[in-house]
Amino acid sequence: METTTTLVKDIVIVGAGVSGLTTALGLQRLGIPSLVLESSDKLRATGFALLTWKNAWKALEAVGVAHILRPKHVHLHGNVTTSLITGQQTSTVSFKGKDGASETRCIKRELLLEALANELPSGTIRYLSKVVAIEESGFSKILHLADGTSIKTKVLIGCDGVNSVVARWLGFKAAAFVGRSAIRGCTELKNNHGFEHKFMQFFGDDFRAGAIPIDDKTLYWFFTWTPSPQGDNLFCNPAKLKQFVLEKLEKLPSDIRTVIENTELHSFMSSPLRYRHPWELLFGNISKGNVCVAGDALHPMTPDLGQGGCSALEDGVVLARCLGEALLSLSNNEEGEEQEYKRIEEALKKYANERRWRSIDLVTSAYVVGTIQEGGGGSKLVSFFRDKFLAPFLAGLVLKKSDFDCGKLKEDYN
Numbered sequence: 001m002e003t004t005t006t007l008v009k010d011i012v013i014v015g016a017g018v019s020g021l022t023t024a025l026g027l028q029r030l031g032i033p034s035l036v037l038e039s040s041d042k043l044r045a046t047g048f049a050l051l052t053w054k055n056a057w058k059a060l061e062a063v064g065v066a067h068i069l070r071p072k073h074v075h076l077h078g079n080v081t082t083s084l085i086t087g088q089q090t091s092t093v094s095f096k097g098k099d100g101a102s103e104t105r106c107i108k109r110e111l112l113l114e115a116l117a118n119e120l121p122s123g124t125i126r127y128l129s130k131v132v133a134i135e136e137s138g139f140s141k142i143l144h145l146a147d148g149t150s151i152k153t154k155v156l157i158g159c160d161g162v163n164s165v166v167a168r169w170l171g172f173k174a175a176a177f178v179g180r181s182a183i184r185g186c187t188e189l190k191n192n193h194g195f196e197h198k199f200m201q202f203f204g205d206d207f208r209a210g211a212i213p214i215d216d217k218t219l220y221w222f223f224t225w226t227p228s229p230q231g232d233n234l235f236c237n238p239a240k241l242k243q244f245v246l247e248k249l250e251k252l253p254s255d256i257r258t259v260i261e262n263t264e265l266h267s268f269m270s271s272p273l274r275y276r277h278p279w280e281l282l283f284g285n286i287s288k289g290n291v292c293v294a295g296d297a298l299h300p301m302t303p304d305l306g307q308g309g310c311s312a313l314e315d316g317v318v319l320a321r322c323l324g325e326a327l328l329s330l331s332n333n334e335e336g337e338e339q340e341y342k343r344i345e346e347a348l349k350k351y352a353n354e355r356r357w358r359s360i361d362l363v364t365s366a367y368v369v370g371t372i373q374e375g376g377g378g379s380k381l382v383s384f385f386r387d388k389f390l391a392p393f394l395a396g397l398v399l400k401k402s403d404f405d406c407g408k409l410k411e412d413y414n
Helices: 018-029 054-063 066-072 109-117 165-170 238-248 254-261 278-283 308-331 337-373 380-401
Strands: 006-014 035-037 049-052 078-083 089-094 105-108 131-137 140-145 150-158 176-188 198-203 207-213 218-225 271-275 291-293
Touching: 006 018, 006 140, 018 035, 018 054, 018 109, 018 308, 035 150, 049 054, 049 109, 049 308, 054 066, 054 308, 066 105, 066 109, 105 109, 131 165, 150 165, 150 337, 165 291, 176 254, 176 337, 218 238, 218 254, 238 254, 271 337, 278 337, 291 337, 308 337, 337 380
Parallel strands: 006 035, 006 150, 078 198, 150 291
Antiparallel strands: 049 105, 078 089, 131 140, 140 150, 176 218, 176 271, 198 207, 207 218
């Protein structure tokens, strides 16, 4: 017979991904402990790697792990875009802002999660903890886990990804499929790969591909496309999927194509791209009472701006700051349970207000950029305008969206 265990924690974060760990570490830097629930048995590095732009490094600086990650990842100097239809370069963009170099690196997701997790006190992350239900209990929430454990908390933060249980509780619908899919891979070579430290991007009639150095021996690559309904059986077979990708990328430079050829077969998995409708973010409950969401649970987006992970880092810093202000002021004042709840509610509302329009902007821009980049679903006219006129604009837009500062963990009043 199963026994039921009840725990009591002031703050519970569901999901040990980028936003969840950043929020937990931000709070910890302010002296506020939390419990992070992770459904798997270890940190999950789905997607292999992510681009980190200027805004991401601002957030990493804020939580104090930027110095750990910089030496392990090369500094990217720019973007080179090539049309595989004409074989011509359509744009080159330097990763420099108005104030000089804009820090851009492609970092291994595993190393990012480890850097965040290793700074947290032992026991902060509780693995194999899948939330199956959320219950109201006065001014608290009770989480019911699959193993029979119940956890009572004053603050519930959903960082549980695109299929978020917490987002559903807040009233959000399932993220919408955009009609495109992606494959991602990461290959480590025995010797120096010799590629320039640049984001190399390639376009075809109905697909987009890219290759980005992580360090001097490791290359991250991706391929996004619009699958046909008849391709379902094909995409369940990694060997056939790999063949399909290599056929599509027949005109890719041979050195990059060789890297993809040498990628392990298990990397060839088709992942549908999903996003949150902007009007849901406009009218939906990013927070409600003492509950809120962050990261992909809040704003799932297509990868076309490279801002999914970056914005999740921003969320974590802003959320930790807003919540920290409320909780630290509470610690200095004896207040009742209702007053405490109201302070937490206001803090989460402040976070929601700060992140709502930023999220809408990124989700919408990524969707539009992705549609144009892949040629409007195979439209020859869209592909022509993309290659002839829009490529420099799109590359510049990606850089522009990264010119954002989420601020520090503590407001500077001086």
